[in-house]
Amino acid sequence: xxxxxxxxxxxxxxxxxxxxxxxxxxxxxxxxxxxxxxxxxxxxxxxxxxxxxxxxxxxxxxxxxxxxxxxxxxxxxxxxxxxxxxxxxxxxxxxxxxxxxxxxxxxxxxxxxxxxxxxxxxxxxxxxxxxxxxxxxxxxxxxxxxxxxxxxxxxxxxxxxxxxxxxxxxxxxxxxxxxxxxxxxxxxxxxxxxxxxxxxxxxxxxxxxxxxxxxxxxxxxxxxxxxxxxxxxxxxxxxxxxxxxxxxxxxxxxxxxxxxxxxxxxxxxxxxxxxxxxxxxxxxxxxxxxxxxxxxxxxxxxxxxxxxxxxxxxxxxxxxxxxxxxxxxxxxxxxxxxxxxxxxxxxxxxxxxxxxxxxxxxxxxxx
Amino acid sequence: xxxxxxxxxxxxxxxxxxxxxxxxxxxxxxxxxxxxxxxxxxxxxxxxxxxxxxxxxxxxxxxxxxxxxxxxxxxxxxxxxxxxxxxxxxxxxxxxxxxxxxxxxxxxxxxxxxxxxxxxxxxxxxxxxxxxxxxxxxxxxxxxxxxxxxxxxxxxxxxxxxxxxxxxxxxxxxxxxxxxxxxxxxxxxxxxxxxxxxxxxxxxxxxxxxxxxxxxxxxxxxxxxxxxxxxxxxxxxxxxxxxxxxxxxxxxxxxxxxxxxxxxxxxxxxxxxxxxxxxxxxxxxxxxxxxxxxxxxxxxxxxxxxxxxxxxxxxxxxxxxxxxxxxxxxxxxxxxxxxxxxxxxxxxxxxxxxxxxxxx
Numbered sequence: 001x002x003x004x005x006x007x008x009x010x011x012x013x014x015x016x017x018x019x020x021x022x023x024x025x026x027x028x029x030x031x032x033x034x035x036x037x038x039x040x041x042x043x044x045x046x047x048x049x050x051x052x053x054x055x056x057x058x059x060x061x062x063x064x065x066x067x068x069x070x071x072x073x074x075x076x077x078x079x080x081x082x083x084x085x086x087x088x089x090x091x092x093x094x095x096x097x098x099x100x101x102x103x104x105x106x107x108x109x110x111x112x113x114x115x116x117x118x119x120x121x122x123x124x125x126x127x128x129x130x131x132x133x134x135x136x137x138x139x140x141x142x143x144x145x146x147x148x149x150x151x152x153x154x155x156x157x158x159x160x161x162x163x164x165x166x167x168x169x170x171x172x173x174x175x176x177x178x179x180x181x182x183x184x185x186x187x188x189x190x191x192x193x194x195x196x197x198x199x200x201x202x203x204x205x206x207x208x209x210x211x212x213x214x215x216x217x218x219x220x221x222x223x224x225x226x227x228x229x230x231x232x233x234x235x236x237x238x239x240x241x242x243x244x245x246x247x248x249x250x251x252x253x254x255x256x257x258x259x260x261x262x263x264x265x266x267x268x269x270x271x272x273x274x275x276x277x278x279x280x281x282x283x284x285x286x287x288x289x290x291x292x293x294x295x296x297x298x299x300x301x302x303x304x305x306x307x308x309x310x311x312x313x314x315x316x317x318x319x320x321x322x323x324x325x326x327x328x329x330x331x332x333x334x335x336x337x338x339x340x341x342x343x344x345x346x347x348x349x350x351x352x353x354x355x356x357x358x359x360x361x362x363x364x365x366x367x
Numbered sequence: 368x369x370x371x372x373x374x375x376x377x378x379x380x381x382x383x384x385x386x387x388x389x390x391x392x393x394x395x396x397x398x399x400x401x402x403x404x405x406x407x408x409x410x411x412x413x414x415x416x417x418x419x420x421x422x423x424x425x426x427x428x429x430x431x432x433x434x435x436x437x438x439x440x441x442x443x444x445x446x447x448x449x450x451x452x453x454x455x456x457x458x459x460x461x462x463x464x465x466x467x468x469x470x471x472x473x474x475x476x477x478x479x480x481x482x483x484x485x486x487x488x489x490x491x492x493x494x495x496x497x498x499x500x501x502x503x504x505x506x507x508x509x510x511x512x513x514x515x516x517x518x519x520x521x522x523x524x525x526x527x528x529x530x531x532x533x534x535x536x537x538x539x540x541x542x543x544x545x546x547x548x549x550x551x552x553x554x555x556x557x558x559x560x561x562x563x564x565x566x567x568x569x570x571x572x573x574x575x576x577x578x579x580x581x582x583x584x585x586x587x588x589x590x591x592x593x594x595x596x597x598x599x600x601x602x603x604x605x606x607x608x609x610x611x612x613x614x615x616x617x618x619x620x621x622x623x624x625x626x627x628x629x630x631x632x633x634x635x636x637x638x639x640x641x642x643x644x645x646x647x648x649x650x651x652x653x654x655x656x657x658x659x660x661x662x663x664x665x666x667x668x669x670x671x672x673x674x675x676x677x678x679x680x681x682x683x684x685x686x687x688x689x690x691x692x693x694x695x696x697x698x699x700x701x702x703x704x705x706x707x708x709x710x711x712x713x714x715x716x717x718x719x720x721x722x723x724x725x726x727x
Contacts, residue, residue, distance in 0.1 A: 032672065040450030051394050098674040101452035104390045106676075108651070111388070127653075218385045 014272075020329040021272030027321045028307050031314055035099055039311040043097050043105060046087050046293075053080035057237070058219065064229030074233040078240035079294070084113050085241060086248070086296025087312065093118060094126060096311045114241075116178035117207045124181050130308055134253060134281030135261045141253065142260065144169070144176055145185055149348045150260040151356040162353045173242040178204055244294070247342055248285075252301035255283040256344040257334050276331065278305035284319070284335035291338070292316060302333065380405075402494055408432040412493040413468060418555040422521070424460060424472045425489055429497055436469070438462055438528040439603070439628075440502035443678060443686070444471065446495050448484050454498070454678035454686060455481040456630075458525035458605075460556075462532040472555060474521040499685075504603055504628045505529075512601045512623050513541040517585065517614045519606020520548060522630060526605055527556055530563065530570075538567040543595055545573045547585060547610070585610065587617045597621040606630070630681075645719040649673070650692065650726050658719055664696070665714035675714060675727060682716035689714060694723030 053076045060073030091097070095107030103109065111118045124140060132138035136152055143149045147166055148159045169176055182200055186192035215234040223230040259280045265273070285291075285299040292299050293313075300315035303322055310318070326333040383392065389405035396402075402409040410429035417423050436442065436459055445454045461470040475486040489495070506514060506529055514533070516526040523546055533542050548554050553576075560572050573593050577583040590597060602622040604614035608629035619625040644657045647664070658667035665687050668675050678686030682700045688711050695706035699716045706721075 037450035040447065047394065051391060051398075054391075055395075095674070100447070100450060101454075101676055102447075104393075113388075214385065222386070 014270075016329055017272035017276060018270060019272075020325060020331060021270065021275045023325045023329075024275045024306055024322070025271065027318065027325065028310065031307070031310055031318060035311060035314075039097065039313070040100050042311065042313050043088070043092070043100075046083065050080050050084045050088055053077070053083065057233075058230075061230045061233040062223050062226055064223075064233055065226055070229055070233055074236045074240075077233060077237035078244075081113060081237055081241045082244055082294055085245060086298065087293055089113070089118075090296050090298070091312045093122060094308050096309055113211070114174045114177070115204075115208045115211045116174060116180075117203055120181045120204065121177070126308075130305065132266075133278055133305060134259065135263055135265065135277075137263055138266075140180060140183075141249075144180060145183070146176075147349065148352045149254045151352060151358040152260050152262075153352070155352075155355045159353050163350055166349045170243055170246040171239060173246040174238070178208065247338075247345075248295045248298050250345045251285055251338065251341040252282055252298055252304075254345045254348055255334060255336070255341045256347065257332070258283055275306060278302070279326070279331055279333070281305070282334070283341060284333075285338050285341050286335055287338060289316075302335075397494075402428070402430045404430055404432060406432060408497045409494050410469075410497050412489055412491055412495070415490055418472055419557075420552040421475045422472060422553070422555045423475070423486070424470050425485070426468050426470050427495065427497070428468050433469070433497055434500050436463060436500045437502075437505040438532040439505040439525045440500050440528075441525065442469075442471070442500050443498040444481070444495055445498060445678075446481070446484065448480060453481055453484075456678075458502075458528065460524040460527045462528055462535050472521070472524045472527070501685075502628065504605065504626045506533075506601065506603065510601060511540055512599065513543070513596075515595065515597065515600045515602045515618070515622070516542065516544040517602065517604040517606070517618070518544065518546040519585070519604075519610030519614075520553070521555075522604070522606030522610065522628070523555055524605075525628065526603060527559075529603065531559075534563050534567065534570075538569055541569045542567075543571045543573075543600075545575070545585075545590070545593065545595060547575045547577055547583075547606075549577055549579070551576045585613050585617055590617060599623050602626070604628075640720075645694075646722045647694075647719065648722075648724045650724060652727070660718050660720065662718065663699075663715050664712070664717050664719060664723075664725075667719075668714065673727075677715060680715045682713050685713060687714040688712065690726035692724040692726055694719070695721045696723065 057073050057075070057077030057080055060069045060076060062073075064070035064073055089110060089112030092105050092110045093107050093112070097105040098107050108122070109118075112121075129139050129141045134142065136142065136150075143153065146169065147162055148155060179201075182197060182204070183192065184197070187194065187197045215238065216231055219234060220227040220231040261277060261281070265277060269277070279302060282301040282305045284302050285295070287295075287299055292315075297312035297315045298304055300312070300319055303315035303318045304312065306322065307315070307318060323333050325331075387395075393404045393407060396404055397409075402411050408429055410427035410433070412425050413428045414426040415423055416426075438459070441456045441458045443454050444457050445452055447453070457471040457473060459469055460472040461468075473482050473485050476482045502525070504525060514529075516530065518526045526544065530542060530544060533540070544560070546554070546560075554574055564570055564572050573595070575583055575589075583589070597618045598621045600622050602614070602618045602625045604611050604618075604625070604627040606614070606629065611627040611629040615625060615627065640660055642659060642661050644659055646655055647658050647667075648655045652673070654673075656668070656671045656673070658664065658671075662670075665675060665677055665680065675689070676686050680687075691705070691708075691710055691712045693708055695704055696712055696717045697704050697720050698712070699718070700713075704720060705712065712725075
């Protein structure tokens with residue numbers, strides 16, 4: 001008798017999950033049908049903002065001998081770099097604006113202004129991270145191979161130092177992302193030869209050299225006697241972007257209630273299960289319109305994972321529908337302010353530096 | 368498209384590219400009101416004039432990135448309509464010159480996305496993008512054989528370019544133009560044609576308004592009654608595919624050579640194939656979709672929400688070309704089946720005849 005009851009309940013839950021998945025897909029279709037002129041206008045405005053803030057930022061830095069100009073120039077350049085990286089580059093590379101048929105905004109060829117190459121990002125992020133979100137052993141974004149953020153990750157003594165090197169990683173974040181695909185750990189453990197690593201590094205080195213020369217040699221030289229003010233301004237602008245993107249990205253997947261999944265979830269994963277995994281593996285942030293834009297709308301990480309190819313500026317309107325669907329089907333929807341979410345991330349970094357065990361929570365339903 | 372400095376950029380360009388990427392360069396050029404660009408070809412409309420009741424010519428000043436064209440060739444014209452970049456091919460209607468402008472002649476079709484947009488919006492100052500000059504229907508400059516030009520409707524435009532070039536060379540060979548339009552008010556270049564005819568004795572022009580009358584369409588009898596000699600001449604025919612097919616029947620046998628260009632794709636012929644579905648595997652997105660053999664691959668992909676770069680949708684511009692890794696397809700233009708591996712297919716005029724793998 002008890003078996004029958006539990007089977008029935010599990011069937012109902014599985015059916016409900018499929019209905020939930022179908023509702024998410026319906027939301028996706030109805031929004032995709034609206035994509036067009038408004039989205040093109042929006043991204044053209046973003047491009048304009050990126051270019052103008054860059055020009056103003058670099059302009060003020062040329063006059064950076066006067067400290068307020070240096071500060072203003074650095075901040076404007078940082079805003080430009082953040083916008084280009086997140087609202088423009090990241091979203092364009094997801095193919096959100098491919099409908100425009102514009103070669104400069106094409107997902108497959110866009111090259112962004114950070115040391116990581118667009119091609120490497122398309123593989124590690126668009127494919128691995130978005131397909132295998134929060135699946136241990138498949139999504140390299142879980143701690144980026146150096147941080148232990150979940151009790152399911154095996155503890156090793158060197159994690160005791162992670163509160164320190166997590167900060168170093170934040171400061172150098174774009175470099176970490178750039179070499180993520182190298183999987184240096186594999187070279188040290190011997191599963192990858194030095195030559196293979198060298199070959200993989202060649203395109204990265206090319207991009208790194210270009211980025212370094214541009215920000216730290218060419219533009220400072222152009223400023224002549226103000227070499228140092230431009231050099232330091234560029235350095236600080238890149239630092240600000242590193243810290244900002246680190247914070248936004250970590251808040252998207254490493255807050256307290258976010259779950260990690262074993263590889264077994266992939267077996268016969270239905271559409272409903274996939275949606276549920278994206279939902280439970282991501283967390284949102286609340287904030288102003290300006291904050292959402294500066295985060296590349298990744299403050300709507302849940303919507304980004306459910307709809308990675310829908311222009312991101314629509315996530316705010318989508319979140320209303322997604323939240324309604326979550327409520328209807330009793331699914332969690334993880335959101336909070338930046339301080340709250342980032343506080344939880346710091347909590348994880350500190351807690352899991354030490355040995356920790358998983359507190360049993362309700363598992364993903366498998367039927 | 369990589370924006371990183373490459374060794375083939377030289378001098379000043381190389382220096383500039385150390386600071387800004389080509390898209391940034393083009394952006395500021397546009398902001399400053401210039402059509403100058405890194406490598407893309409933008410053109411500003413510098414004049415517009417009506418050619419007939421529903422046809423107009425745009426004189427364009429392209430930036431330095433346009434290649435030279437031969438009379439009879441076309442160019443892809445691109446603009447953003449409703450947030451999407453739309454590309455269509457137009458023939459140059461002028462003869463090549465060194466004055467820095469080119470002309471295209473557009474027939475306004477109220478149901479045509481591009482021609483309608485151009486009709487409403489293109490005027491002095493409008494900036495359009497030009498890409499890729501192409502087309503194989505060009506006359507052999509060194510030939511002395513008489514030239515017979517057969518124009519059906521807006522097929523007149525590339526032939527006008529050829530004729531104007533002959534005129535600028537002093538009409539070294541005998542040229543006959545026979546030009547059909549649906550009605551009297553549709554004829555383009557009327558004054559220009561008359562002026563050329565007055566200047567040169569060895570040029571003759573015949574215009575025929577078909578008025579939907581079958582007997583006025585191109586036929587051997589009609590050409591004979593006009594006194595048009597097809598024996599041993601070089602024939603260049605341009606118009607709809609139906610027109611070109613008829614022109615070929617009437618002239619190809621007697622003529623020394625026959626070249627043609629049809630500007631509407633042949634109807635997507637699937638008549639003798641039973642409707643059936645095939646699986647298409649898309650490599651870079653790692654997806655598999657079902658497509659019908661009753662429609663072009665481009666239409667089938669778009670139906671499934673897959674965005675593919677496309678342009679003319681009639682097999683001309685090559686924008687939608689992609690690599691077919693395995694499987695066999697049928698090409699509506701050549702009416703041939705292609706079973707080669709790793710061959711290039713134009714999605715808009717190709718349909719599946721087996722399961723396929725495409726490198727998109």
